[in-house]
Amino acid sequence: MTPRRTRLLGRLEAFLLCAFGVMAWLFARGPSYTALMNPSFRWVTLTGAVLLTSLGLVLFLKPRRAPGRSAFVSFAVLALLVVLGRPDQSIGASIVPPDVGPVLPREGYDELLLENLFRTLSEEVEDVPEGKVVAQGRVHTIARDDGSVQHILLCPKVACCLADALAYAVRLELPPGVAPLEGASWVYVYGDLAKPDAPVALPPFRVGAIAYTAVSRNYLLRPEEFVDYRTLLEDVTGKIPEVQCAAFRNALQATGLEKVLQGEGTFTVFAPVDSAFLRQLRTLAPAGSDTVEAPRLRRYLESFIVPTSLSRSDLLEHPTLETLSGRRLEVEVANGRPVVEGARILFADQLGRNGIVHIVHPAWPPAAD
């Protein structure tokens, strides 16, 4: 190799070292980091990135006397892989649950994640307490030979990086009449931990970037309650069938507010039951008419939506709430429970993908124009 080419190669490998450091820095600062790495290690990656960039800069000033092609090629291959593979958040979809906001639907849900439950099971001792448990995980479905579907709850875990991603898992035995769960959906489960008469061994399987999944042979979970990560609007109407909020839902759709709720940001929705909502709607309609003008209706609906996610316990700490319409709602506390603008919360903390729904009664009257 001529001296000129040697110098060029030396500078190129120093440049690649810098580029690797910069790439690591940008990656650690970006949203894709959690898909590939345990977020606790972000500071380690950032430190390494700074160090590497500085190493590259010093080497650029004084390149190696005898640079090897192999180092250059291997770093170039890695760079090519990053460019072609574009590792982003979608890679971590099988591992990282969606952002669900700060509140869990049942007290203690986060205290016994499936990971802990499964580690208990893995001890294979006889005195594992059977009974009610709560778990968060990702649903996986396997078709049985008889045509039915075996549901499995996975708890993905990343200790350091994607290479050590694994999933603890337990079979779900759905009660009769419950519709099959959708595969790849994320759910909270509340139910009974049970030990069937005979162990059931399922082969390990691959889920996305998780190469190995260990399913408990000796235990299964009989769910009583699911809370899934559905859209906010679906939760309003579909989550609690015994409460009728159809009028409120229809009004949201008619005024286009449904799209707002499905968009960016988190929300708290106070959804009045039908009877209360329709009573107030009648006062909004002009004399002699049954219909409410759309802008007026929208403004009224906006007074039920707060642009942040607040649980029932959060409400206790907020004496006033500013809604999308600009109206301020007064929150009082009666017997330790929040009362919003004079309305009681019938069902609190219905968790949605991007916020929380509280079912209220009665509906507060429209603000004076």
Added chain:
Amino acid sequence: MDETFRIFAAIATAIALEAMPFLALGALLSAVIEVFVSPARLARVVPRSAAGQIALGLSAGLVVPTCECGVVPVARRLLTKDVPGPTVVAYLLSAPILNPVVLVSTFVAFRGSWTMVGARAAVAVVVAGTVAVLVRRLPRKDLVRESAAANHEDAHAHDMPGNRLLAVWRHAAIDFLEMGKYLILGALAAAAFKTFVPPAVVSLFEGNLVLSILGMMALAILLSVCSEADAFVAASFVTFPAAAHLAFVSIGPMVDIKLIGLYAATFRRRLFVLLLAVPIVLVFLLSLLFGVLS
């Protein structure tokens, strides 16, 4: 882009990103030793007796916690500084296990099992000690490859007079480049294994003690999981016996795909063979013994 390829690329990138800071820190520590610590000073620290030299190597990880990626450049530098082979090899093999971070993670992953922590530490001591004893028989010139020495001289030739800090940085950069290429190759190989080998293959090994130990050792070598995380991975293989878990967490920090590349780049053939063969044989036998006794 094909989803499988994207997963392969993501895993390879993740391994490289995870190991990169530790390799860089190892290279930096190695460079500090090179520039600031003279062979005479090191010689004063190292005991004269063989037992003392090995004991120093075994305990060094407790003082200077180092993962398996960072330990290789440090070991190479120590050898070029005339630190006795047994000390360096004992440090090389034991430091990724006999350090506080890894021992605590083992304790947590195995739900407070002192037996597993003790067994892992014991295997590390026996294996590292044995290789260290065997290294005493090798001539000193049969330890480090010439290419490593050439880089060493290249770095010296370019030292900037009067600025030792820049010299440290330049040494570290050269070390990182030399080691980094093998790290990347190892990351690619481990990612390929994790992406393309059917998971059901693993379950073929779980029914028999010997097969389960061999299977988990092969898995540890192919997966190249960091020693700080490997206990969690091992514990997840609940259908495998404790002896297989022990084999997994013992062999991985001493021999895996990315380490094989790093060893090949650093050490001469006889030491390279020792570093691979002895840990594999001993970890298997000790895990088998653990399985029979437990």
